[in-house]
Amino acid sequence: MLIRAFTLLLLTLLAVSANAEKVSTLTIYTHPSFAAEWGPGPAVKDAFEQTCNCQINYVVLDSGGDILQRLRLEGKSSEADLVLGLDTGTMETTRQTGLLASHKTDLSALNLPVDWQDPVFVPYDWGYFAFVYDTEQLPEPPKSLEALIAAPDSLKIIIQDPRTSTPGLGLLLWMRQVYGDQAPEKWQQLKGKILTTTKSWSDGYFSLFMNGEAPMILSYSTSPAYHMAVDKTDRYQAAEFEEGHYLQVEVAALVKSSDQKELGQAFLDFMLSADFQRHIPLKNVMYPATDLGDELPAVFDKLIQPAEALYFDPKMVTDNRRQWLNEWLDAMTR
């Protein structure tokens, strides 16, 4: 009965919504921080809709991982024309589903710390993972990952779980990149300083860090930009580590089953134009994927400039993630 009611409702509504469509619609699967009222989504939508006789329709899923999951479940019948919000941690797995199409976008304008030549994924922003600290509680933060690991256990940090969170996975890869096979031992030394491992970045940042529970939290090197530009406070800063910082790149891609491929391709090209990119720095609080010149907000000059961008090839991550994760679990629960 419930199922029949479901189906009936669906059918009625589908009939109604089918009549309403006139111009072509580009359906984009994305995540909340992009599509939020104050995020880049609405401004980008307005700007793009002016260049085409079309409409952008955002479907907001919980995270990059959820976009991938939704795509897998829907398979070839997905309504999505484009996915926006995957990152270097999820993109290889998404590629392996075979559900994405290659793009024709000219990538020469890209301004990333690494060379990017991917036939499927087009980056739209990037950033470094970093520990953000409260200058009032911790005037002298550790200067390297090694110093953090060697610090006394009275220094508390908040991290996110690599099983459920993007920055969490970022730290796992960061440690692996710096320490290789020694990583599990280093995790064991770090363990005493970890106050807790939250499910998501938001849980840790809102409930714990901003409540003053620990002076350091795993976040992004760009986080202070928001606090400085919008909250008008220099209190929260990112700690620069000598070993370098792990890189995150956020990407978009066309969906193979889309019937709006041309429109989707036009959007990908638009994505690397200034009309899109200028909304990234303060609305997504990340570095723009292209050089914005003078348009880059002044606070971005005050951010840390890591000596080295640490980065694993996405395929390497996909192949080893499970094993690295199990080693992490083992080290942390022993």
Added chain:
Amino acid sequence: MNLQPSAPFSRPGWRLWPGLAIAGALVVLAMAGLGALVWEASLPDMNELWRSRYLRTVVAFTVWQAFLSVVLSLLVAIPVARILARQSGFPGRVVLLRLMELSLVLPSIVAVSGLVSVYGRQGWLTGFANDWLGASWNLYGINGIVLAHVFFNAPLAARILLQAIESAPTSQLRIAAQLGLGRWWYWRAVEWPAVKPIMPGLAALVFTLCFTSFAIVMTLGGGPAATTIEVAIYQSLRFEFDAGQAALLAMVQLAICGFLWWLAARDGLTASLLPDRQVASHRSKAGSSFWARSGDAAALGLFVLFLVTPLIAILLRGLPGIGSAFFPEGSFSVNPALLDATLRSLAIALPAGLMSVSASLLILACGTAASQPAITRLTNVAAYLPLMVPPLVLGTGLFLLFRPNLGNSSEGLILVTLINAMMALPFVLQMLRGPMGNLDSASRQQADQLGVLGWYRWRWLHWPRMRRPLALAMAYGTGLSLGDFGVIALFGSLGQPTLPVLLYQQLGSYRIDAAAATGLWLVLLLLMLFSLFNRLGSPLFNAGLASKSSRTVPEPEHA
């Protein structure tokens, strides 16, 4: 046989089939979710579960923390319910009841923020304990998990127990009052018999809630040693795409919780064989002496402190931003985004509440109408399935059932409403089970003989007695949906957020003050909602036949 003109819905089938259909649909849905996963990947060997040290620890830890949480929640809830039943007239009692109802429906991120402000490293209480008592306390670990679970569940349990104690059979109340029983004997003779039938169900409910707890366990657990099965399922599905392992873990969860519910359903359905005609003011003498009252006040004061301090922390944290949340940048028009989100949330939550209440009534009716106890037990256990099946598994199942047309447009919101109604079902059912079962057999037989059936039976026999529990159930059903984030996140939205989604959007973009204000607004809205429904449920008037037929004397004023 029956010479009366038949009332609407008076055929016996109307009592049996709708409830059975709903229960059946729930079973199908749960099985579809699991089946879809097993279909995608073959089920791994059960032995693998016991061989993996990690999975073994996860199962053991999940059971252990849930067990501790249940025991502590009930240990807090029982005395609180007894005191509240004894002391029925102190000022602020109504407000306290509203606050107790609130704790369960609070979005976990808001509640955790409040708890951390009180019990965290920089918390008020931690500071107090360090400075004055010289005691050290660490929130992160099993302590924090259990504390949070008690905060969420003890008030709910106390609320349900209070309702049971207050509907204790009058004959017993009268005798107890005449004998002037002391507390212990009053507990043995009156209170325990009243709460005993609902105890197994209540314990199973709290156990399941703690068993499936996710974000709280991770935030307060201190590290991956505190991993529940639900986290492991999330990991398998979202991260490793190991559908087989997810299905296996979901089955373990289903088996453990389902077994408990099965036990609870066996014991819990003998509820109230005694006649129940509600008569008020047979208060025990036990609570009236000065010393007894002082003791009660002190114990209750501690509970109030436990319950209210985190709420005050939420209030203090939200206040700075609430002005600009409503009137952004000094404008004099109300922020349309917040207003829209509020209306959208209500548009989902109110129908969801109504649906879950209706479905619960049909399921309960089916339970009493079924001739075979097995059917009764099945419908009862099925109603609790939404709590036991991990939402991710359910969501996956729904997708595979309905693809490709799911959740991408406005039908998504309707689905969210339906799923929310389903998720609220176990709670609503728990609220209604006692009062529905309390109808004495004499009244029932009388009604049967008079041919008061179908709609009329509902309108004149059940409605007058169920008014208040129904209002409370409706408040919970609506409140749970209002504070829900999980279901809507599962299906995605059109970028038009509900209040909890707005909250998470704000969090995700560093808008900490705005998020705190949205959280506070959500709490206030929930409070208003509970007050409204309680007012609607209070027996201001008892229409016609109702008061005559059941000889209702004014009920004890509890809410």
